[in-house]
Every structure is written in C-alpha cells, then in structure tokens.
Amino acid sequence: MEDAQIPPTDDQKKETAKIFKMGNILFIACIIYMGATGGLCLTGTVNLAGRTTSLPNFASRLEFTLKYLTLPLLWLLLLIFNIIINRGKTGALNPLAGRDMFFKKQSNILQNSFEQFILSAFAQFILVSFLDEVWTLRIIPWINFLFVIGRITFYLGYPIYRGFGMFLCLLSTTGMVGFAVYKFFEHLFF
Incomplete structure (x- = not known):
C-alpha cells in the first residue's frame, strides 16, 4: 500500500520559491566567479601549482593530482570533527539513540561533500590522463581550490543559500567529466 503524498504547505x-529565486542569482554569481578565477589560473596569470614546474609523464601528473586532493580531504576531515565535537557538546554520542535530528544539517553537509569529493577525485584522475603537463599544472590546483571554496560556501549557506557552493563543485566536476567524455570518444573514433 502506497503512502499518500501530502501536499506542500504554503510555507x-x-x-521553495525563495530557494529557486536565490538559486538563479547564485548560479550567475558562480559562473562569474569561475570565469574570473579560471581566466586568471588557466592563462597562467595566477600560479596555484606551488613549486612544481614539470610533470613529464602520467605518473607525475597523477602524483600531483593526489597531492592537491589533500585540500578537499582536509575539508572532509574538518566536517567529521565538527560532528564529533557537536555530539560531545550535546551528549548525543550514541548515533542509534534517536537524537540525530540535532546533527541533520551537519550530516547532510558531510554526506554531500563526500559525494562531491568522490565525483571530483575520479574526474580528476581521468582528466589527467588526457592533459599535458602545462594544463595539469593549471587545472588541477584550480579545481581543488574551487572545490574547497565551494564546500565552505555550501556549509555557510546551508540550506537556503547553498546554491553557490553547490554549483561551484557541480559545474567544475561536470566540466571535467564532459571534457573527459569528449576526449574518450575522440580517442575511440578519430
């Protein structure tokens, strides 16, 4: 027997209308931000690659990518510590005691950040197989800084104003996957 769907209340x-309206504004802001930072990083005006100047082979590009995944991994670790500290403060240490409602926001943010991290990390691994050293030095640091900035703004804006952070991560990952799919089909057929 199916549960009857309860229609949404006026509130x-x-x-929902507020989220969609704000989402449009935040999407445009995200596009502008990505365009500005991408223009600076991808042209080499801003160098986020640190002291690395050469990535002569795939192994070195993969190692470089793994080093930069430290940034999003650190963010995930901070989110986990945030939940642990809040559990300790409220005495809700047992996750099966039914007090998870106090941590719903933090749990949702951690879960979403983890999902975005997995997608971004795999997209980066695939992407570096198609990039040369110059583009790897420019794109990988930029993508990981976008990820962390996106996740922080997602956290600060959750739930209503999370759109900027969500779009920042989603669009960069979608761009990487789109490029990888294009290069994959180019590899197969051309």
Missing part, C-alpha cells in the same frame, strides 16, 4: 511553497 513550504514560499521556501
């Missing part, structure tokens, strides 16, 4: 409809 829920207003909140």
Whole structure:
C-alpha cells in the first residue's frame, strides 16, 4: 500500500520559491566567479601549482593530482570533527539513540561533500590522463581550490543559500567529466 503524498504547505511553497529565486542569482554569481578565477589560473596569470614546474609523464601528473586532493580531504576531515565535537557538546554520542535530528544539517553537509569529493577525485584522475603537463599544472590546483571554496560556501549557506557552493563543485566536476567524455570518444573514433 502506497503512502499518500501530502501536499506542500504554503510555507513550504514560499521556501521553495525563495530557494529557486536565490538559486538563479547564485548560479550567475558562480559562473562569474569561475570565469574570473579560471581566466586568471588557466592563462597562467595566477600560479596555484606551488613549486612544481614539470610533470613529464602520467605518473607525475597523477602524483600531483593526489597531492592537491589533500585540500578537499582536509575539508572532509574538518566536517567529521565538527560532528564529533557537536555530539560531545550535546551528549548525543550514541548515533542509534534517536537524537540525530540535532546533527541533520551537519550530516547532510558531510554526506554531500563526500559525494562531491568522490565525483571530483575520479574526474580528476581521468582528466589527467588526457592533459599535458602545462594544463595539469593549471587545472588541477584550480579545481581543488574551487572545490574547497565551494564546500565552505555550501556549509555557510546551508540550506537556503547553498546554491553557490553547490554549483561551484557541480559545474567544475561536470566540466571535467564532459571534457573527459569528449576526449574518450575522440580517442575511440578519430
């Protein structure tokens, strides 16, 4: 027997409309931000690659990518510590005690950040197989800084104003996957 769907209340409809309206503004802001930072990083005006100047083979590009995945991994670790500290403060140490409602926001942010991390990391691994050393030095650091900035703004804006951070991570990952798919089909057929 299926559960009957409960229609949204007027307050829920207003909140949904507010999220969509704000989402459009945050999407445009995200595109502008990515365009500005991408223009600076991808042209070499801003160098986020640190002291690395040469990546002569795939192994070195993969190692470089793994080093830069330290940034999003650190963010995930901070989110985990945030939940642990809040559990300790409220005495809700047992996750099966039914007090998870106090951590729903933090849990949702951690889960979403982990999902975005997995997608971004695999997209980066695939991407570096198609990039030369110059583009790896420019794209990989930029993508990981975008990820961390996106996740921080997602955290700060959650739930209503999370759109900028969500779009920042989603668009960069989608761009990497799109490029990888294009290069894959180019490899197969051309």
